[in-house]
Structure formats: structure tokens, C-alpha cells
Amino acid sequence: MQNSWKCTKCGYTLETDAPPETCPSCNEKCEFVNVTCYIPDCGDTGSDPRLGS
Numbered sequence: 632m633q634n635s636w637k638c639t640k641c642g643y644t645l646e647t648d649a650p651p652e653t654c655p656s657c658n659e660k661c662e663f664v665n666v667t668c669y670i671p672d673c674g675d676t677g678s679d680p681r682l683g684s
């Protein structure tokens with residue numbers, strides 16, 4: 632599973648293992664924050680741990 636990264640400057644998001652040095656949208660060296668969604672609503676786990684027995 633890849634991480635989601637969001638540019639703090641323009642809000643551009645992308646999914647990759649590591650944030651790029653240069654924002655594809657700004658074309659500048661922006662700071663990226665990890666906005667990977669871990670909540671079940673995102674459906675990225677495929678299973679609910681409460682039902683895991």
C-alpha cells in the first residue's frame with residue numbers, strides 16, 4: 632500500500648511510497664505531508680479487525 636502525500640502549498644495530492652522533492656503542480660520544492668487515510672471508511676484494509684476472529 633502506498634502513502635498519500637499532500638502539498639502544503641497548493642493542496643496537490645499524490646500516492647507514492649515517498650513524497651517527491653518537487654511538487655508536480657507547483658514545480659517548486661514544496662513540503663509534503665502524509666495524508667494517508669487509515670480509517671476503515673477508506674476501505675484500504677479490506678477487513679474490520681473487530682470481525683477478524
Ligand SMILES: [Zn+2]
Nearest residue numbers: 638641654657
Ligand atoms: Zn504544490
